[in-house]
Amino acid sequence: MKTTPTERLLKINAFKQQAVEATKYFTQREQKIIQLTITDTTAEVQIDYTAILAIDLPN
Template sequence: MTDRVNIINNYIDGYNQFDIKKMVADLDDNIVFENIQNNDISLSLKGLTAFKQQAETAKTYFAKRTQTVKSFKHFDNSTEIEIDYTAILAMDFPNGLKKGQEL
């Protein structure tokens, strides 16, 4: 499980630094990425190309962002993490969130 933890921590470090290359360094071409919020899948991506495209787009949304891992749950073929998340928006959003607002 140590390899999974290292891969996830490397991804999180890259995410926090806006470093897409670091984020994807350990990812497989056939990655399946799911973001789950409140038990609902808010984003599902298949393949490294789709993941990179989304990551590049998402970089523009934030002036600052920080994920901190709270816990790991390892399963046979996957790992689930719980995170604390903070961010400062870099732009206004249609849903009313404003540039400079902290999440």
């Protein structure tokens, strides 16, 4: 299955910040790593994500 990335974070601090920010949007969430691809310069992770929203999203 070919998919398009929905988020791209270039530094660990950006990844941490996004994870902390996302906690206020959900009452429950589960992430399972489906596939992990690591090269000399990149890491790509395919994640199966399930969540229950805590708020209505604007979009």
